[in-house]
Amino acid sequence: MTTLKTDITELLGIKYPIFQGGMAWIAESTLAGAVSNAGGLGIIAGGSAPIDYLSDQIRKCKEITDKPFGVNIMLMSPNADELAKLVVEEGVPVVTTGAGNPGKYMAAWKEAGIKVIPVVPSVGLAKRMERAGADAVIAEGTESGGHIGENTTMCLVPQVVDAVSIPVIAAGGIADGRGIAASFMLGAKGVQVGTRFLAAEECQIHPTYKKLVVDAKDTDSVVTGRSTGHPCRNVKTKFSKKLASGEMNGTITPDEFEEITLGSLRKAVQDGNLEEGSFLCGAIAGMVNEVKPAKEIVEEMFAQAEQLLNK
Numbered sequence: 001m002t003t004l005k006t007d008i009t010e011l012l013g014i015k016y017p018i019f020q021g022g023m024a025w026i027a028e029s030t031l032a033g034a035v036s037n038a039g040g041l042g043i044i045a046g047g048s049a050p051i052d053y054l055s056d057q058i059r060k061c062k063e064i065t066d067k068p069f070g071v072n073i074m075l076m077s078p079n080a081d082e083l084a085k086l087v088v089e090e091g092v093p094v095v096t097t098g099a100g101n102p103g104k105y106m107a108a109w110k111e112a113g114i115k116v117i118p119v120v121p122s123v124g125l126a127k128r129m130e131r132a133g134a135d136a137v138i139a140e141g142t143e144s145g146g147h148i149g150e151n152t153t154m155c156l157v158p159q160v161v162d163a164v165s166i167p168v169i170a171a172g173g174i175a176d177g178r179g180i181a182a183s184f185m186l187g188a189k190g191v192q193v194g195t196r197f198l199a200a201e202e203c204q205i206h207p208t209y210k211k212l213v214v215d216a217k218d219t220d221s222v223v224t225g226r227s228t229g230h231p232c233r234n235v236k237t238k239f240s241k242k243l244a245s246g247e248m249n250g251t252i253t254p255d256e257f258e259e260i261t262l263g264s265l266r267k268a269v270q271d272g273n274l275e276e277g278s279f280l281c282g283a284i285a286g287m288v289n290e291v292k293p294a295k296e297i298v299e300e301m302f303a304q305a306e307q308l309l310n311k
Contacts, residue, residue, distance in 0.1 A: 021194030022072020033064025075100030121149025141172030177304020208272030
């Protein structure tokens with residue numbers, strides 16, 4: 001029996017039901033194109049990057065792959081309106097969204113034939129997205145890197161699966177075939193993986209960042225930003241530990257925190273700056289131990305998942 005054909009592979013015309021996470025500053029055309037070529041869905045992160053840069057990335061991705069790929073739009077980013085138009089103009093097949101409700105763009109996207117798949121941290125938001133016309137949702141647990149909700153993947157996914165009739169994609173803490181098999185057991189029709197792809201050969205992050213992820217142990221992630229209401233999971237470094245303790249003991253106010261961390265992700269991704277960089281990464285980093293091509297990562301994960309699900 002083959003376990004790989006799911007509602008998600010059918011919906012998107014991809015071989016494996018795996019999305020590469022839309023990680024801001026990290027997920028660009030080289031990585032997205034490689035994951036799409038490997039049979040998954042590569043995703044370019046919109047973040048709050050300039051529109052010219054993004055249209056350039058979308059075009060480069062089309063040169064790398066003739067397979068479906070997506071763009072992630074952070075709805076609270078100042079240029080979300082422009083980005084929402086750009087994906088229509090460029091004929092992007094799939095849009096994933098974060099931080100908000102894509103309701104106001106839905107009609108235009110649907111008319112353009114775009115599949116819309118929002119990331120949700122709760123059952124309530126999943127139901128709202130289904131009502132708004134989403135094709136599927138990504139239920140993302142707190143194990144994820146970057147901005148997080150409170151609920152774990154194990155608790156969130158089955159509750160979302162029970163609450164909506166559209167396909168659910170599990171995200172947060174998935175780095176191998178066991179995680180994929182477990183997600184399927186919870187009722188998911190696919191998975192989204194971020195941290196594992198940080199160690200893809202095609203991932204363009206600074207070598208220092210890659211080494212931090214590969215060397216990380218199970219206890220090497222820390223959540224900062226709880227005081228600002230935007231908690232974020234990072235690799236433990238002197239910088240992130242200083243932030244976390246400053247928030248805890250009140251020596252760093254929420255305003256100061258925002259000031260100190262402004263641009264810190266870019267400093268990590270581009271410069272490998274350990275003094276001022278935020279190296280975002282999931283709680284699963286301890287399982288990521290070597291750098292490999294994206295194709296190998298995808299194929300290994302699914303070979304293992306298939307073996308387990310066929311038992």
